[in-house]
Amino acid sequence: xxxxxxxxERSAMGLVGFIIVVASIGGxxxxxxxxxxxxxxxxxxxxxxxxxxxxxxxxxYIREGCYACHSQMIRTLRDEVDRYGPYSLAxxxxxxxxxxxxxxxxxxxxxxxxNKYSDAWHVTHLNNPRDLVPESKxxxxxxxxxxxxxxxxxxxxxxxxxxxxxxxxxxxxxNAVQDAYGQANPDSPEAAGTAERYGEATxxxxxxxxxxxxxxxxxxxxxxxxxxxxxxxxxRTETAGIE
Amino acid sequence: xxxxxxxxxxxxxxxxxGGLILAGLFMAIAGRNDLLGVHxxxxxxxxxxGFFAMVRGFGLPEPPAxxxxxxxxxxxxxxxxxxxxxxxxxxGAGFWVAALLAWPDMTFDVAWLSFGRLRPVHTSGVIxxxxxxxxIATSFHVLQRxxxxxxxxxxxxxxxxxxxxxxxxxxxxxxxxxxxxxxxYAEPEWYADIWLVVVWVVYFAIYMRTLARRKEPHIxxxxxxxxxxxxxxxILHIVNNLAVPVSFGSAKSYSLFAGVQDAMTQWWxxxxxxxxxxxxxxxxxxxxxxxKRAGRPIFSYRMSIVSFWGITFMxxxxxxxxxxxxxxxxxxxxxxxxxSVVLLVPSWASAGxxxxxxxxxxxxxxxxxxxxxxxxxxxxxxxxxxxxxxxxIRAVNSLSHYTDxxxxxxxxxxxxxxxxITFGALYSLVPTMFKRERIYSQKxxxxxxxxxxTGTLVYVFAMWNSGVIQGLMWRTYDETGTLSYSFIDSxxxxxxxxxxxxxxxxxxxxxxxxALYNVIMTIRMPAIGAHDPxxxxxxxxxxxxxx
Amino acid sequence: xxxxxETIVGFAKSFGLFYLVALSVICLAWTxxxxxxxxxxxxxxxxxxxxxxxxxx
Numbered sequence: 001x002x003x004x005x006x007x008x009e010r011s012a013m014g015l016v017g018f019i020i021v022v023a024s025i026g027g028x029x030x031x032x033x034x035x036x037x038x039x040x041x042x043x044x045x046x047x048x049x050x051x052x053x054x055x056x057x058x059x060x061y062i063r064e065g066c067y068a069c070h071s072q073m074i075r076t077l078r079d080e081v082d083r084y085g086p087y088s089l090a091x092x093x094x095x096x097x098x099x100x101x102x103x104x105x106x107x108x109x110x111x112x113x114x115n116k117y118s119d120a121w122h123v124t125h126l127n128n129p130r131d132l133v134p135e136s137k138x139x140x141x142x143x144x145x146x147x148x149x150x151x152x153x154x155x156x157x158x159x160x161x162x163x164x165x166x167x168x169x170x171x172x173x174x175n176a177v178q179d180a181y182g183q184a185n186p187d188s189p190e191a192a193g194t195a196e197r198y199g200e201a202t203x204x205x206x207x208x209x210x211x212x213x214x215x216x217x218x219x220x221x222x223x224x225x226x227x228x229x230x231x232x233x234x235x236r237t238e239t240a241g242i243e
Numbered sequence: 244x245x246x247x248x249x250x251x252x253x254x255x256x257x258x259x260x261g262g263l264i265l266a267g268l269f270m271a272i273a274g275r276n277d278l279l280g281v282h283x284x285x286x287x288x289x290x291x292x293g294f295f296a297m298v299r300g301f302g303l304p305e306p307p308a309x310x311x312x313x314x315x316x317x318x319x320x321x322x323x324x325x326x327x328x329x330x331x332x333x334x335g336a337g338f339w340v341a342a343l344l345a346w347p348d349m350t351f352d353v354a355w356l357s358f359g360r361l362r363p364v365h366t367s368g369v370i371x372x373x374x375x376x377x378x379i380a381t382s383f384h385v386l387q388r389x390x391x392x393x394x395x396x397x398x399x400x401x402x403x404x405x406x407x408x409x410x411x412x413x414x415x416x417x418x419x420x421x422x423x424x425x426x427x428y429a430e431p432e433w434y435a436d437i438w439l440v441v442v443w444v445v446y447f448a449i450y451m452r453t454l455a456r457r458k459e460p461h462i463x464x465x466x467x468x469x470x471x472x473x474x475x476x477x478i479l480h481i482v483n484n485l486a487v488p489v490s491f492g493s494a495k496s497y498s499l500f501a502g503v504q505d506a507m508t509q510w511w512x513x514x515x516x517x518x519x520x521x522x523x524x525x526x527x528x529x530x531x532x533x534x535k536r537a538g539r540p541i542f543s544y545r546m547s548i549v550s551f552w553g554i555t556f557m558x559x560x561x562x563x564x565x566x567x568x569x570x571x572x573x574x575x576x577x578x579x580x581x582x583s584v585v586l587l588v589p590s591w592a593s594a595g596x597x598x599x600x601x602x603x604x605x606x607x608x609x610x611x612x613x614x615x616x617x618x619x620x621x622x623x624x625x626x627x628x629x630x631x632x633x634x635x636i637r638a639v640n641s642l643s644h645y646t647d648x649x650x651x652x653x654x655x656x657x658x659x660x661x662x663x664i665t666f667g668a669l670y671s672l673v674p675t676m677f678k679r680e681r682i683y684s685q686k687x688x689x690x691x692x693x694x695x696x697t698g699t700l701v702y703v704f705a706m707w708n709s710g711v712i713q714g715l716m717w718r719t720y721d722e723t724g725t726l727s728y729s730f731i732d733s734x735x736x737x738x739x740x741x742x743x744x745x746x747x748x749x750x751x752x753x754x755x756x757x758a759l760y761n762v763i764m765t766i767r768m769p770a771i772g773a774h775d776p777x778x779x780x781x782x783x784x785x786x787x788x789x790x
Numbered sequence: 791x792x793x794x795x796e797t798i799v800g801f802a803k804s805f806g807l808f809y810l811v812a813l814s815v816i817c818l819a820w821t822x823x824x825x826x827x828x829x830x831x832x833x834x835x836x837x838x839x840x841x842x843x844x845x846x847x
Binding site: 012013015016019020022023024025029059062063064065066067068069071073075076077079080082083087088089090091092093094095096097098099100101102103104105106107108109130133135136138139140141142143152153156157160161163164165166172215243 | 276277343344347348350353357358359360362363418421422423424425426427450451454455462467471474475478486488489490494495496497498499500501502503505506509519552555556557559560565566567568569570571578639641644645646649650683717720725726730731734735741744
């Protein structure tokens with residue numbers, strides 16, 4: 001009977017195969033069912049996609065490593081709901097490739113940051129947090145106002161996002177560059193196109209306060225201002241399941 | 244290094260390096276408007292440097308056949324030095340980011356000096372740079388000694404070691420430029436990930452080819468752990484990094500997964516990176532170097548096998564404890580919690596096995612700082628795995644998650660277990676690898692030990708305190724039913740602990756600098772019987788390696 | 791067979807348990823099987839006894 005074990009022990013390939021089988025099962029059982037997505041993630045009919053400017057802003061959020069200190073996942077605990085707002089639902093990050101749930105709160109959770117502060121507050125705060133919050137530990141991101149936003153490859157970004165499952169239309173992909181410009185320049189002719197393609201609820205503002213220039217700050221603030229407001233699903237299910 | 248290569252290997256090396264130059268140039272041209280181009284030029288430069296070194300040494304005489312009667316340790320020697328250098332980079336970056344949390348204005352308006360960009364340099368620097376190089380260097384040593392077979396050839400271990408370090412450099416420099424996938428401990432972008440897969444396949448092949456030529460029928464258990472490390476890290480790395488690049492001219496990619504599936508995949512990866520990179524690999528190290536240094540066989544070999552399968556099976560389930568109370572389905576959270584608790588059994592079996600091995604050799608632990616490093620590592624391994632199982636319980640996790648407690652837990656493991664076992668193995672390896680009689684200064688090893696222990700304790704206690712305080716402040720209500728503290732109140736309360744933490748990290752970093760100095764001075768001592776190293780070998784040629 | 795969420799979760803929960811138990815039994819039986827004892831004890835001495843720092847040839 002134990003000839004089998006001797007073979008495992010003695011043949012290196014047997015050991016390899018056994019390690020792979022033993023180690024794979026846990027991941028398969030836990031992860032595979034999550035891809036039967038209909039039941040894992042609630043549906044939200046009003047869920048909208050990020051605009052090109054918000055995508056660019058999200059990429060700046062990733063570039064600067066904001067996720068290392070800020071979570072975007074309000075847990076189903078009473079104090080978190082009281083502090084940050086309705087707990088996060090899976091559907092809210094279903095277009096987030098990758099998710100930015102985070103693992104550490106050196107700073108507060110940002111899942112419901114959108115529309116909590118004015119654009120001007122964000123610009124001042126990002127430029128030097130200690131101008132507004134003297135005790136803050138956050139770095140001063142002064143370069144965000146200085147650096148012009150790169151937009152020339154935004155169509156490629158949207159196309160790549162569509163390839164991984166975000167429902168961007170051909171039109172949205174083709175017009176990504178001007179839509180980004182239009183969103184931060186509400187008085188420009190491009191703004192109408194942005195509103196048409198992404199809905200009237202889209203924030204069309206001069207986010208960084210500098211009408212002449214599209215900066216990294218425009219994109220990042222545009223992104224921060226939609227956090228938690230891509231869908232109303234969380235507000236609708238607010239009270240269920242808090243522990 | 245070139246002198247160790249046969250003519251065929253020199254030709255192969257030129258082809259590989261030529262390919263690397265071409266790949267670099269392709270990236271540089273395709274990514275000329277993108278940061279990808281910078282990495283393209285760096286890769287091309289690395290390839291070019293290797294190519295010229297190879298051309299310059301091409302005419303050297305071929306290595307003598309007598310080399311086959313010796314183990315091939317040159318990659319291990321270089322790997323040990325790289326381990327220490329990356330240790331200083333990683334721990335230095337760690338100290339700096341710790342200081343940034345106490346004094347945030349030290350960013351000096353320089354983007355790449357900001358916390359968010361330096362933090363992955365710290366984590367990747369210590370995990371992949373320091374830990375990875377230590378694993379590669381020691382695995383080559385242990386593999387040869389326990390199979391009594393020489394590495395299959397000279398070129399592939401160098402490919403693995405240098406290729407892996409190229410990956411580390413690409414990763415770290417990318418973070419500074421703002422290139423990151425944002426998935427913790429899997430930050431490098433798609434092209435670096437692909438390169439690592441290539442390196443890893445060769446690494447695995449070295450293991451299999453050496454094992455295939457072993458004379459000893461049994462595979463020593465340390466190799467099981469090293470193999471689990473290689474195999475499972477490959478699986479984790481490939482799955483978690485599946486992504487679609489924006490274009491072949493862009494460094495940016497978008498993960499194939501989103502939202503809850505991505506979170507589960509990420510923490511399945513993240514937790515098992517801890518399990519198979521930082522635990523299995525280093526347990527392999529422990530199961531060889533600790534018995535060797537103590538001069539006693541492992542207390543229970545059979546317990547080490549049971550622990551092996553326990554760890555290999557159960558760790559894979561535990562990742563979801565990183566996502567308690569989140570939007571992850573409840574049953575997955577419960578499953579993760581249950582397995583995390585049961586995991587304590589094989590973990591403590593390993594720690595106990597190590598400590599029981601030292602029974603009867605405690606006088607050696609007292610006198611020998613090198614063995615003491617390893618004994619302390621086993622103790623910290625026991626403490627950390629207990630703490631880990633404890634923190635995976637949902638109710639505890641509701642307090643500890645998102646706080647500095649997690650950071651304290653991680654560093655109890657990283658400083659107390661991973662780094663201590665590495666230093667123990669490193670100090671016992673350096674004299675034999677460099678053929679020196681002894682380490683340059685036993686007193687400095689002693690100093691290093693106490694710096695490392697003090698640093699770890701200061702760090703871990705600071706973070707335990709701050710974490711628990713933070714967690715309690717966030718959930719405290721006053722009598723009117725409103726939250727007692729604003730977030731900024733909790734941040735202010737952290738300030739003294741952040742200073743203490745930076746101090747603890749600094750002590751640990753100083754210890755590592757001591758180690759580097761000690762190792763350099765050891766290498767500068769005269770070799771044992773300083774003469775031609777081939778001089779005292781048997782005259783008859785050995786079997787051709789690889790046959 | 792429909793691959794809906796409940797089915798897969800059900801399979802994961804039931805099969806996962808059997809798999810865990812079976813694996814533990816196999817692993818423990820093999821490791822502590824009396825005839826395997828000698829081999830393991832010899833293997834344990836490998837790092838300590840190895841004197842000659844040279845490959846077998």
